[in-house]
Amino acid sequence: MEIILAFVIGGLFAASIYMLLRRSLVKLLIGLALLSHATNLLIFTAAKLTRGNPPVIGADATALTPPFADPLPQALILTAIVISFGVMAFALALAYRVYRSVGTDDLDQMRGTDV
Amino acid sequence: MNLTLILPITIPMLTAILTMLLLKSRRAQRAVSMLGALALFVASLWLLADVWRNGIQAEQMGNWPAPYGVTLVADLFGAIMVLLAGIIGLAVAMYSLVSIDPEREAFGYHSLYHFLLMGVCGAFLTGDLFNLYVWFEVMLMASFVLMALGGERGQMEGAIKYVTLNLLSSALFLSALGLLYAMAGTLNMADLAAKFSSITAAQPHGLVTTLAMLFLVAFGIKAAVFPLFFWLPASYHTPPAAVSALFAGLLTKVGVYALIRVFTLIFVQDVGYTHTLILVIAGLTMVTGVLGAVAQNEFRRVLSFHIVSQIGYMIMGLGLFTPYALAGSVFYIAHHIIVKTNLFLVSGIVERLGGTPELKKLGGLYQSQPSLALLFLVPAMSLAGLPPLSGFFAKLSLVRAGLEVGQYTIVAVSLGVGLLTLFSMIKLWNEAFWKPVPEVVGNNSETAANLRAWLIPIAFLASITIIIGGIAGQTFALALLAGEQLMNPALYIQAVLGGAP
Numbered sequence: 054m055e056i057i058l059a060f061v062i063g064g065l066f067a068a069s070i071y072m073l074l075r076r077s078l079v080k081l082l083i084g085l086a087l088l089s090h091a092t093n094l095l096i097f098t099a100a101k102l103t104r105g106n107p108p109v110i111g112a113d114a115t116a117l118t119p120p121f122a123d124p125l126p127q128a129l130i131l132t133a134i135v136i137s138f139g140v141m142a143f144a145l146a147l148a149y150r151v152y153r154s155v156g157t158d159d160l161d162q163m164r165g166t167d168v
Numbered sequence: 169m170n171l172t173l174i175l176p177i178t179i180p181m182l183t184a185i186l187t188m189l190l191l192k193s194r195r196a197q198r199a200v201s202m203l204g205a206l207a208l209f210v211a212s213l214w215l216l217a218d219v220w221r222n223g224i225q226a227e228q229m230g231n232w233p234a235p236y237g238v239t240l241v242a243d244l245f246g247a248i249m250v251l252l253a254g255i256i257g258l259a260v261a262m263y264s265l266v267s268i269d270p271e272r273e274a275f276g277y278h279s280l281y282h283f284l285l286m287g288v289c290g291a292f293l294t295g296d297l298f299n300l301y302v303w304f305e306v307m308l309m310a311s312f313v314l315m316a317l318g319g320e321r322g323q324m325e326g327a328i329k330y331v332t333l334n335l336l337s338s339a340l341f342l343s344a345l346g347l348l349y350a351m352a353g354t355l356n357m358a359d360l361a362a363k364f365s366s367i368t369a370a371q372p373h374g375l376v377t378t379l380a381m382l383f384l385v386a387f388g389i390k391a392a393v394f395p396l397f398f399w400l401p402a403s404y405h406t407p408p409a410a411v412s413a414l415f416a417g418l419l420t421k422v423g424v425y426a427l428i429r430v431f432t433l434i435f436v437q438d439v440g441y442t443h444t445l446i447l448v449i450a451g452l453t454m455v456t457g458v459l460g461a462v463a464q465n466e467f468r469r470v471l472s473f474h475i476v477s478q479i480g481y482m483i484m485g486l487g488l489f490t491p492y493a494l495a496g497s498v499f500y501i502a503h504h505i506i507v508k509t510n511l512f513l514v515s516g517i518v519e520r521l522g523g524t525p526e527l528k529k530l531g532g533l534y535q536s537q538p539s540l541a542l543l544f545l546v547p548a549m550s551l552a553g554l555p556p557l558s559g560f561f562a563k564l565s566l567v568r569a570g571l572e573v574g575q576y577t578i579v580a581v582s583l584g585v586g587l588l589t590l591f592s593m594i595k596l597w598n599e600a601f602w603k604p605v606p607e608v609v610g611n612n613s614e615t616a617a618n619l620r621a622w623l624i625p626i627a628f629l630a631s632i633t634i635i636i637g638g639i640a641g642q643t644f645a646l647a648l649l650a651g652e653q654l655m656n657p658a659l660y661i662q663a664v665l666g667g668a669p
């Protein structure tokens with residue numbers, strides 16, 4: 054399972070970098086969205102996948118017996134998803150404003166402030 | 169419950185919420201914003217005094233014991249950074265009152281300003297790497313909006329680059345966090361520092377170094393080191409001067425802070441590789457930054473490139489990795505934050521008076537504004553490292569630290585870059601202040617009397633620069649203590665894991 058997910062994560066990272074390097078503003082945003090998905094999956098996979106063992110202490114036990122699924126990475130991912138959701142919403146609004154004020158979605162045209 | 173640790177986060181938070189509630193009333197917003205900044209300044213002074221007297225302070229939020237709960241820690245380095253945030257917060261808040269237009273205020277400028285300060289203080293005080301990420305995001309979110317607020321074309325173009333690069337760096341940071349957690353099973357910095365060498369002994373050597381490099385790249389983008397700095401000069405000159413000044417003073421320094429924290433506390437297994445690399449990066453950052461500045465012809469663009477160049481000096485202390493060198497870094501950061509913010513504040517007045525940021529069209533300000541000219545000279549000469557101002561002592565300590573460990577190349581580079589910085593500052597002086605006014609001047613409607621209030625925060629920061637230079641012995645002693653604490657992680661670990669009340 055880890056192997057499959059590793060390939061999925063690699064594919065997502067590659068796709069997101071490819072999209073980030075495109076000239077279109079919308080594709081840049083898609084790239085950013087994919088990037089956060091890839092990162093979340095990476096955390097999820099790196100912290101080892103454990104199936105069918107929730108971190109719940111049974112009625113007849115006093116402590117967790119390994120192996121159990123580590124809940125912390127999932128809490129981290131949840132936080133990261135919320136943050137990336139907010140950031141994406143802002144980025145979409147910003148992209149729209151950029152499009153309105155610059156009049157194009159071609160990133161190559163936005164060189165006014167470059168050095 | 170140790171109140172001193174919590175106040176620097178809660179004060180800006182409450183101020184931000186209050187100003188947001190008072191969005192309708194401009195006057196009430198301004199009063200609350202100013203009071204909040206003042207309170208933060210006092211609280212940060214109190215925190216530093218507390219840490220100075222009682223050693224490293226640590227607090228577990230929600231009373232969960234250390235590796236599991238949310239830890240707030242203040243060692244001397246963190247407390248000094250919070251104090252600097254307090255100083256800058258106060259000065260730029262004053263400057264914002266006179267320089268920010270009512271439209272931006274109506275769209276919540278003051279509220280965002282204090283959210284940004286909250287994020288910065290949180291990042292300086294947190295004892296947990298994942299919380300560091302969260303504080304980064306708080307800070308970035310506020311800075312994104314501040315960068316774009318106003319919606320001018322240049323601002324929009326700057327903002328899209330700023331947002332993209334920062335999100336990329338956040339994603340890298342988060343990936344590194346995930347891999348680090350998988351390896352170590354904890355993200356509490358003190359816990360990591362305590363366990364990391366025994367954990368990594370079992371791991372393939374390359375994996376640890378790869379992880380270190382991932383952190384280096386993620387924080388390097390935020391700190392704008394070579395070759396990851398291009399977003400900075402492309403965006404920092406676009407928002408209003410008050411916003412640029414705040415960003416220039418604090419944001420990249422949070423990246424530097426995170427670099428120093430991670431590479432003194434956690435990744436110290438392979439100093440020969442990682443810290444040598446940091447030293448090389450430091451040299452290249454200095455040189456490319458200062459050369460970029462020499463080629464620029466706009467006031468704030470020159471200053472933006474100098475931020476990059478100065479970051480090199482701060483990283484240099486980390487690369488040398490001795491208590492004395494880290495003390496130099498701390499001293500340099502303190503000096504730089506104050507001086508650079510001040511220069512950006514001056515640039516705001518210069519652009520307002522001259523009606524243009526282009527150096528070619530500026531001039532004659534020495535004649536019309538002698539007090540402004542004088543106040544420009546203090547931070548400019550300090551940045552270039554002329555005695556007896558703070559920059560001289562900051563550079564002196566770094567150079568001495570470099571000579572002590574025999575890194576002559578980096579010392580030579582830093583001295584050469586200092587010379588070019590002086591050249592660049594003299595160019596600004598000549599173009600904006602000394603040479604006669606060019607014939608065609610834009611609609612120069614601002615009169616000098618209107619700008620008198622603008623000078624107060626500048627004078628405030630300039631006097632701090634002079635004071636730091638004047639009592640360099642004492643301030644350096646403080647920095648040296650901070651450096652020794654950084655080089656001895658046992659104290660930090662004990663404060664977080666051992667001595668919890």
